[in-house]
Amino acid sequence: MTVFCTVPIAFLIILYSRKFQKKISEKHVEAKLTASDQIQEYLEGIKVIKSCGLHGPKFTGLEKALSLMKQMAIKLEFGTGVFVAGAQIVVQAGVGLTVFVGTYLLTGGKIELIPLLMFFLIVVRIYGPILTELTLLPELLYMQISTGRMRTLFSTPIMEGDATREIQDYNIDLENVSFSYTGELSLEEGVINNLTLSIPANGITALVGPSGSGKSTLSKLIARFWDVDRGAVKIGGIDVKTLDPEHLMSYMSFVFQDVVLFNDTIYNNIRIGKLDASEEEVRTAAQAACCDEFVSGLPEGYQTILGENGSTLSGGERQRISIARALLKNAPIVLLDEATASLDPENEVLIQQAISRLIQGKTVIVIAHRLRTIAGADKIIVLDQGRAVEEGTHEELLAGKGLYEKLYSIQQQSLGWSV
Numbered sequence: 001m002t003v004f005c006t007v008p009i010a011f012l013i014i015l016y017s018r019k020f021q022k023k024i025s026e027k028h029v030e031a032k033l034t035a036s037d038q039i040q041e042y043l044e045g046i047k048v049i050k051s052c053g054l055h056g057p058k059f060t061g062l063e064k065a066l067s068l069m070k071q072m073a074i075k076l077e078f079g080t081g082v083f084v085a086g087a088q089i090v091v092q093a094g095v096g097l098t099v100f101v102g103t104y105l106l107t108g109g110k111i112e113l114i115p116l117l118m119f120f121l122i123v124v125r126i127y128g129p130i131l132t133e134l135t136l137l138p139e140l141l142y143m144q145i146s147t148g149r150m151r152t153l154f155s156t157p158i159m160e161g162d163a164t165r166e167i168q169d170y171n172i173d174l175e176n177v178s179f180s181y182t183g184e185l186s187l188e189e190g191v192i193n194n195l196t197l198s199i200p201a202n203g204i205t206a207l208v209g210p211s212g213s214g215k216s217t218l219s220k221l222i223a224r225f226w227d228v229d230r231g232a233v234k235i236g237g238i239d240v241k242t243l244d245p246e247h248l249m250s251y252m253s254f255v256f257q258d259v260v261l262f263n264d265t266i267y268n269n270i271r272i273g274k275l276d277a278s279e280e281e282v283r284t285a286a287q288a289a290c291c292d293e294f295v296s297g298l299p300e301g302y303q304t305i306l307g308e309n310g311s312t313l314s315g316g317e318r319q320r321i322s323i324a325r326a327l328l329k330n331a332p333i334v335l336l337d338e339a340t341a342s343l344d345p346e347n348e349v350l351i352q353q354a355i356s357r358l359i360q361g362k363t364v365i366v367i368a369h370r371l372r373t374i375a376g377a378d379k380i381i382v383l384d385q386g387r388a389v390e391e392g393t394h395e396e397l398l399a400g401k402g403l404y405e406k407l408y409s410i411q412q413q414s415l416g417w418s419v
Ligand SMILES: Nc1ncnc2c1ncn2[C@@H]1O[C@H](COP(=O)(O)OP(=O)(O)OP(=O)(O)O)[C@@H](O)[C@H]1O
Pocket: 063, 064, 067, 068, 181, 191, 209, 210, 211, 212, 213, 214, 215, 216, 217, 218, 418, 419
């Protein structure tokens, strides 16, 4: 009798558990597909950002969200691992306990063999979907959160501002600027903290400081890659928040370490600096940036198609192309992120020559890593944990015996610190 009751119940449970399992898998696949579509869309957005580094950073708020998503992914991956391992232990212990109790009851004559086997079958069948669900639960949760964030991200209005207001002078002032990548300043120390400083027009201002002190972030806030959380960045007295990012960009050239090159001809890669430039202008810029010689040596010359992000060129050559672009653009403000990677002496000399042509008569902000290269700067600002801790010329700062002097001595001793 017991067998007759147990068998149909067992079949019903098996059937139901299969449906249940299938439902979970379908839900999982659906979530995964939605996420991958969004990721695809997101990556497209990132490509836009990269190109906007040259033309206009309207979408660079996306980059901020990317880093948030990265941090979240790391935390969730870790959490998922711990959770899944815990869930597996609990479920497997449950199966073990069932077998133990069943065997005990069988040997005590309190249950027959066939109902027991049926019971085991049911247990195994039920535990399967439970385990699957527990395993997938964190992943589903993760996808729900990340798709939610992506939705917010894509619905974020792009930066706007006046596209006609002319900047008359290029003094740059930061007034009590605070910024954090998470946008949660009240909860944590920002990357830039209540920073007030001024960068004079028509001179070279170097930003120095230990790694992570906020040099790159500061230069990108000036270019309105991101909006400050508190305070204001002003150029010629105009708050950059009120300016259209693309319009603001027309006043700036960038020579960053991570040069963005497109899978296009060298000619077109340089011309991005000024889309209506004539062939002669492109060549002149390339010559001034010490590119002409190596480009002319290539079988296809300026029509050589660069691989993905210029992978066919050396680091120094890529950088010189980005300088040619900046020279062609001829913007009054130049933001320069000095290369940290060691270049061979020949490339280093050529790059220095190209840079000195680029910065002539401009308002220049150099993010300096090797202090000896900025000893001649008009003003050096030393950052530490997002605060300006010292300001002055090279000589003044050395005499001050503060952080600059310390960093300089360390570099002099060639200990290889990146500052
Ligand atoms: N896109 C980002 N998302 C989140 N955090 C970031 C991002 N970019 C930089 N940070 C963080 O902000 C802090 C300041 O970074 P930043 O690159 O401005 O420093 P830096 O002084 O230029 O450093 P380095 O000399 O190493 O280039 C660091 O802690 C860094 O990890």
